[in-house]
Amino acid sequence: MSTLAQPRLRPASHATRWSRRAAGALAFAALIELLSRTGLADPEFLPPATEIVGRAATLAADPAFRAHALTSLLAWAIGLGLATVLAVPLGLLLGSVPIIDAATRSVVEFLRPIPSVALIPLVALVIGTGLQLRVTLVVYAALWPILYNTMYGLRGVDPLAKESLRAYGFGPLAVLLRVSLPSSAPFIATGVRLAAGVALILTVSTEIVAGRGEGIGVFLFFAGIAVPARMADILAGVFWVGLFGVLVNALLVAAERRAFRWHHARLGVAE
């Protein structure tokens, strides 16, 4: 997908690309292995990569861990879904009606930097703990990337494209939905991918602080209070979270490539 590099006679084949990916992942694993084995990082606290991955494999077979993982993924999925459903229309509204954006900006910008740690007790008090707490915090955090990418995406829409539809007598709403939205959809999708990561982090982090017994975060917490802390367990749990992140990202990217073929094909023209 290099658009800047001079055209190569043959773009890299699938095999080359996958082997590069594997090489990248292996190099990263090797780095951790090395840090740990050479004692640069105390192996008691950063076990070698082989041990982490080995442990991760056994965890996958552990029904207790699978139950934790399922709980987390459920909260993640609900949270991300809700965030998307809320943020896109909100972004369209704020991005297309400047006066509303200006009027609400102080409130929005005031709310944005409030950390979830401060919110946990307050939200817990109002709506209770459990799934709803996690989902609320996930939505609260995952909302922003989608909202901002929607707003900024709208600004990047070619004005002439909007005029073209307006000239046929379409109203502002039709122009918004039929031109601005599809045109900025690829960037909104990037926002959703960002939010997917944020949502995952928030799910697990909330569980670490206030998990009420279920979720990968709780698993991590308990591994951490063991004496000595079960670092291999913690990092194996982290490994699964990271891997899930990679999978979700890959899925979303694949979906983007399908949905926005017009976008990618056009950009690929330069090759």
Next chain:
Amino acid sequence: MLEIDNLSHVYGGGTPNAHHAIEGLNLSVAEGELLCIVGPSGCGKSTLLRSIAGLITPTGGQVKVEGNVVRQTPDNLAVVFQDYSRSLFPWMSVADNVALPLRRKNMDKTRRKEAAHEALESVGLEGAARKYPFQLSGGMQQRVAIARALAYRPTLMLMDEPFGSVDAQTREDLEDLVLKVRGHHQMTIVLITHDIDESVYVGDRVVVLSKAPAHVVGDLKVDLPGPRDQITTREHPDFVHLRAEVGRLVRGHATV
């Protein structure tokens, strides 16, 4: 049909870079007329078109379409933009691009599709319906933009250098197509062109604008015998005379 009254437009008004694009322009177009506008590059033709379409609010004067002052885009209007490639939607196939405006027309899906294909066929692009705009050549994109406007069957059609990117043969075919469609569907057409021959060939009237700020410096009635024909009309003595006249007006004011 169309009444332009002392129209003025200033871009960036109030700033030191203010630019007077149009000043005190008066013009009226009768129902069913095909008016050609010619004028030097950068004089304000596209600005005039945008004002008629209600896409910009002129800083002075007013535009009336069918007696109503234009505040937003009038109904049953179609525009072929000068920058045709940017006016096509890259996320839609060519056929969808053409069919989209028809949603305003209470047509069902199949009817819209049919109408789009018909329009594409009329501009010689029946084979490109399922392609995306970026897969077309410049001239083909321009023809898609024309097809989109034609399929819409507007009562007022605004065309900004609509045939600039096609070859001579296609250009003639498109000129005749516009004449034919106009006759069938009683459209009023305002067409901007740089091709003086073209303006005389397709126009019922040719208006020549001065360089910026634009105002009318010539308004010629084209009284050629119809139906027009690429060979006989262009050989008609009136044609030769009118074309020379328009040429003189344009040249005179381009260099003043």
Next chain:
Amino acid sequence: MLEIDNLSHVYGGGTPNAHHAIEGLNLSVAEGELLCIVGPSGCGKSTLLRSIAGLITPTGGQVKVEGNVVRQTPDNLAVVFQDYSRSLFPWMSVADNVALPLRRKNMDKTRRKEAAHEALESVGLEGAARKYPFQLSGGMQQRVAIARALAYRPTLMLMDEPFGSVDAQTREDLEDLVLKVRGHHQMTIVLITHDIDESVYVGDRVVVLSKAPAHVVGDLKVDLPGPRDQITTREHPDFVHLRAEVGRLVRGHATV
């Protein structure tokens, strides 16, 4: 100077939508020559230009510039793209747009500025130097793109319908400007146009392409007495003859 050898290009090769744009095209251009290319819309002219500029890798055959097979953009080449408005950088003023490529030329900042202003002046845009592209009319943008290519003083210049959006007077001025610059600076120029008169007027040679997939169907030497002049040249009997000849070739192959 330029040698095109059995060139073919297929878009989307391997897919069911594969499109043969060029097939078995041979062409050579001598040093200092001004070659005009005409051909029906969508035949493959821009594709050919892109191959020469090394922007696409043709699927068959090869292009040689000064004896070297083109794998990436050759040195000292300038292109005026058909889609001029998109080829200007919106975040730069017009003058900066023109001056940017000059960084390759070992010029210091003031020299670059001077050269840019000179070029803008030559296309009649001395007043627009500090504006941004979106503040210009279509024809003005096109002239900026021309000025950028001229200021660069390439040895090989590729122009894709460079005068399509300007009025008749400006068009003639620009034609003469290109002829003048070519004479002064020994450029080789390949110019795509749809205006048959223009092709004969500015060209040393006119090549006519068939409809897609493009190949050469006519190659006419233009042997008009120099220096050319808008009035006398166009009245020259050879001009009238050549123009009819080119017209016939284009029309014949556009409708086949």
Next chain:
Amino acid sequence: MRTAVFRTVVLVVLVLVWEAVTRLAGSPFFPPPSTIVARMHAMWFSGPYVLTDAAVGNILPSLGRMALGFAGGALAGVVLGLALGLSARAYDYLDGVLQFLRAIPPPALVTVFLVLFGFGLRMQLAFIMFSIVWPVLLNTADGARSVEPLHLQTSRVFRLSRGERIFRVVLPSALPKMFAGLRLALSLSLIVMVFSELLPGTTNGIGFQLTDAYATFDLPAMWAGIVLLGVLGYLLNELFLVVERRVLAWHHAAQELVS
């Protein structure tokens, strides 16, 4: 002007509603804004030169951490984003690992950070950068990948050097998207700053005060921290918008054609 008035009205109404609702509810967990403001004044703004020692000792170090973390994270995000957006090779090698790291909840990695960076500022900065780099990175990569093809072709035709292509073509066209990422990262850096001040060994900062307040159930103090963060977030964002308006003037102007 009209929007400024409108905005103030909205703000005042909301604060009044907040005051009324919290007074009616009377929950110690939700003190009314007047109480919070009084507490903020007492804690931070009643010193001899406006700021109290507590403000100097907590707010300033926090802002310092945030600024350094933001700068480092933003720079890393832009550089990595450009690399990923521009080079298929860099994308292939790095994308997987970066997507992996992006999904990892930083709180789970505290021990690893501690072992690698030790207590204190270095670790806090690493923590902030690690958390805020992602929106900048992804949006920059998106921007760098969606540069108008004709712009790239133009720069290729005129043989611009690699640096010129990146700094004069790719970067400016990616800027609008990059700014969306930077704006996200800015408020994120405030949030993560608070988290970083919960990390082992921290002894000052807004986040430290905030959590200490909650641990001792000093809820007005906790709310003072929340409100301070909100106000800082708002002010930083306004500053950011001023910069953005300057840098993206061409973009905004070109957009205003319509409407």
Next chain:
Amino acid sequence: AACTSGVETTASAPPSASVSGLEKTKLKIATLPAIDSAALYVAIDQKLFEQEGLEVTPQVVQNAPEAIPMLLNGEIDAMFGNYVSMFAAHDKGSLKLRILAEGSRAAPDSLSVMALPNSPIKTAKDLEGKTINVNVLHNFQELALTQVLKANNVDPATIKYVQVTFQNIMPSWKGGQIDAAYLGEPMVTAATASMGARKILDPASGPAAEFPISGYVSTQDWYDKNPKVSAAFQRAIHNAAKLMETNREAVAKVLPNFTQIDAATAATVTFPYFSSNDNPVRLQRVADWMLEAKWLTKAIDVKALMSPTTSG
């Protein structure tokens, strides 16, 4: 005497007879994954709640403050929490506290300030000016150590406390980022065995001997609505504590269920004292020291928050 008459009637009734008349029988209690909350699990395990007609479900939370919102919005009936946090919450009006039953007190060697074998710190005096970790700032660890340091002629004000989460104590300690570690069980046992760490000071000695750490608490409101349940609950906890005094195995058996302590470690760690009766006098000490440290804005009469012991 400070108690309401309702409590006294309940108090005089024999345990077995109180089954009837309970306001509710199903209780949800928040507990911590630490040895201190063992009594609740022993009471469940030994069916002591059942005997009282109660069905208790423990809800493990990760820290006590997290449970307070749950208590306030009725998700749980009571919680196990440390007194310092609870008194602070009570003092600030976040919670109208009611202590249902005492829980744990520090036993000798169940808490320890320790140094690594090669550390220059040998005696309590050497701690002066040093950095020591605590789980949470301004909590019972600091409170007790302050008293013990004073008794050892060390100025407590010179100690720098840093908050370090459980999991990060060992790496911070090994990395030299804390000079001495303030540990609780089972870390004390582990640090002694695996790292040869030396005990410098027992924070639960001298003036802070048998320092009360945590108890079972609810809101005054809940208590007023459920006086009989409260009494029954208190009896079951105290009975469990009594049983635990003589029966170490009963404790060791339940530990792996809710802590991360395996059976082998459970057999060797030092347990805290589990209170088999409620004693306002020793608990008052905590409140008084907090007031002394200015962690409270006003004195708390602890006795008013407690019920007299009703079990055997």
